[in-house]
Amino acid sequence: MLDSKTPDLKKQLNPAQYEVVKTTEGPVLVIAGAGSGKTRVIEYRVLNLVCNNTNPQSILLLTFTRRAARQMLSRAARHDIRCNYVEGGTFHSFAYRILKKYSNLLGFDSFSILDEDDAQEAIHLCIKKSIESEKEKGFPKKDTLRKIISMSINKNMSIKEVLEKEYPDFLDYTVNIEKIRNDYKRYKIDKGYFDYDDLLINLKLLLQKNESIRKELSVKFKYIMVDEYQDTNKLQADITYLLGSEHKNIMVVGDDAQSIYGFRGASHENIMEFPKLFPGSKIIKLEVNYRSHQQILDVANAILKNMKKNFSKSLVSAGKKYGEKPQLLFFKNGYEEAEWIAGKIKEFRDAGIPLFHQAVLFRSGYISIPLQVELSKRNIIFEVFGGLKFYETAHVKDILGHLKVIINFRDEIAWKRILMLVEGIGSKTSQRIIQEINRYVTFKEIIHKTFIKSQGENRRFSKDLKRLGEVLDEISNRKIKIVEMFDSLFGYYFPILREKFDDWQQRKNDLEALRQIAAGYSSLSDFLADFAIEPPERGVPRVEASVKDSQRPLTLSTIHSAKGLEWECVFLIGLIDGILPVSFSLNDEDRIEEEQRLLYVGLTRAKKHLFLSVHHESNGLGLNQSNKISRFLDYPDVLARLEQKVCVNPFRDKTPKVSDGCLWQPVSNGVNEKDYDY
DNA sequence: CCGCGGAGTGTTTTT
């Protein structure tokens, strides 16, 4: 273990990496190819600073995704416990902490975070309050409106520009959409709500408008590092700039070939802009790949070469490692694909590669559902990242709603949610009750006057309302522990859950898991804030470090959530035209290119074994479809680098079997419908 | 004014 001595960096790093680690002062732009030791460089740069007596709390590590943030922080702490005190996380969580700290200066004493659903609900309320003409048929729905508004903020574009580029059908409504945008903004200020975008906007404003706070923070965070810089947008770049204003000790790391968050306003131009923003930046390139063997990189390089925008780099495996040729597998349908892959995973595990070192990656969450069923059947433990999130499900939000009104009894959206759960209360009645709630000034008063004392009004629901009031009264007691809150809440909510959902048993399990997570908190408001900003992932509960590798779960992940990670074996499933590239990207060249980069990211996750798979039949929209292989693979130079196999399972229920090229002709050049006739 | 049932619509990635 490296104590106070500086580690022997020259031994641990190649010359380019060494240079990044040693250049601690001034702006540095690192262009790092996939697998080139990006995280390793950050890890050692932090270590080097700390070993040279830099206070770890003056180092700030930022990134866009939660997974990358977690990985970055834990890797740094591996060598030296002092690195545990390094500050960092996602831009959003950092913004939350800073805003909370200075909230009094900003003129609000508390605020609640609106997650995506809440934000849509708030917009929905704004639409309803608005004039009639906005309710006409063609007017965009709340989720679309939220996307338009958010995009205009994150891409720094006007509503009109967003509509022109992404939603030309709604151009006629430009003025009305702008009005909703303004209403929504005012509504949030009114209620003390912050949505995700507000966290970034307000942090930027705070730094821009308040000279002394900007200076204070910039002096405190003397060394700033941003990982996955190609995923940040203008707003985040501005924040980085402001934070570094006093010292310019900013290092950003990124790879323009891995830019996959364009839909959120992320732009690889951010990387190109960096040297302009910080004149005198040192630019260092990391090009040697330590992760994969050459056959895997050959496929990835071939994909890059087929792209319009030419990326100068081409990955070369360190030490010229060679291994097995990646395979391209064809299946009849998603179920057989799932069966085969589950079988192969087991085979690898029996051959000594633990589940933990294997991953199945996909473009969209739903692609993995047949596989999840199959894995459960075979008792293969797995953890799911990305896609549908359990903290966004109705039952979890129902429970959280009850807790939110205790923390902030002005939280109208939460009130509405929990009131509507009461039999006989719909949107009108809940609105009326909220009006009443708004008249009172303490929580106790609300409980007693609105809920418990309401016998005079002999409505169908007054008894249930009283019961709700009693439960809220009980759990709002200051002395009660969080776990006990959940117990009373469950007593009230489980009958509703049973009534409302057919699959209540599964949902009940989720809620038990939620209680476990909450039990780790001593403050309810911290729990709720964390849950909105850095919620836990679904799946197997987080495993202890002491757990043996063989006990750790397999990873199922969207490609987006897999960025920055690596596994011995990677299965990329559903490589179908219309899924990757996803069908709605097809009318825009930039978006197709982004899909292609996404495939590139997926391919470069694999160290030793890489499998790409296609299934021919699927039923989207209730109709049977005949799928074609992803257009990105359908190039002679790509196909030549893949071992093609047709996997047929003539007897479902029996062990899947691979047979080489019998029923289908492996794809050579172009794809024909008749190739799929079996 | 709730809540059910039928019609219509769109389907992704993250904070």
Add this chain to the structure above:
DNA sequence: CACTCCGCGG
């Protein structure tokens, strides 16, 4: 298919 929205019966 799954979700939202609208109109009508209770």
